[in-house]
Amino acid sequence: MYAEERRRKIASLTAVEGRVTVADLAEAFDVTAETIRRDLAQLDAEGAVHRVHGGAVATRSFQTVEFTVAARKNAQKDAKLSIARLAAECLPEDGGGVFLDAGTTTEALADLMVHSPDSRRWTVVTNSLPNAMTLAASNRIELQLLGGQVRVITQAVVGDAALRTLAVMRADVAFIGSNALTIDHGLSTADPQEAAVKRAMITNARKVVVMADSTKLGRDFLVSFASLEDIDVVITDESAPEQFVADLKDHGVEVMVAS
Incomplete structure (x- = not known):
């Protein structure tokens, strides 16, 4: 190991x-x-x-420290790629709609969507500048980048304009990233504006797939944006503690473990 x-x-x-x-x-x-x-x-x-x-x-305190996209991109790189490969199995049928959250793990999925030999076409709505740049290279993807304020540290679009757009949209699947996931407090992140966008995506999607490597499990950040009852699937890596995985399943959450 x-x-x-x-x-x-x-x-x-x-x-x-x-x-x-x-x-x-x-x-x-x-x-x-x-x-x-x-x-x-x-x-x-x-x-x-x-x-x-x-x-x-x-570390039991509610965390607020965030790292830049550049700093996070190489962290747990293999785990994120494995998680993205499993997440691709949850993509909707041809013509389906996708909400793709900001984050380096969802960015790995965006790359797979573009370079996969899959012939399906999707409509993808994202609040991530890096994800949008990646997805724009594919003619199989009808892409919509949410408008609003850009958070420099995460390169995510947030704010009232993004929320107003999401309020009138629906998607078959929302792929959500998260800084943290606990059994008691669900999903959480550091910034309330990003939390609001994540919450809107979750609310307006038929199926919610959370992409979280094992380092996110058991952690709490400042702003909670979803409970376990809001989640359909959690995709994590094989370093996830067995008891935590069992607890998620006991709460009715499907768990997919990437090797």
């Missing part, structure tokens, strides 16, 4: 279970305690966990 994958699993376990120990992690991953300590030191520096004596605890 690569170090990045091991640290991703450690971050997810810590977020879901609340506390982990060096000894338990070393046994679970069959590495030395010193290796685990280095992993925890790096995760602590990234803000993914809080180191404590003998292990680490979850």
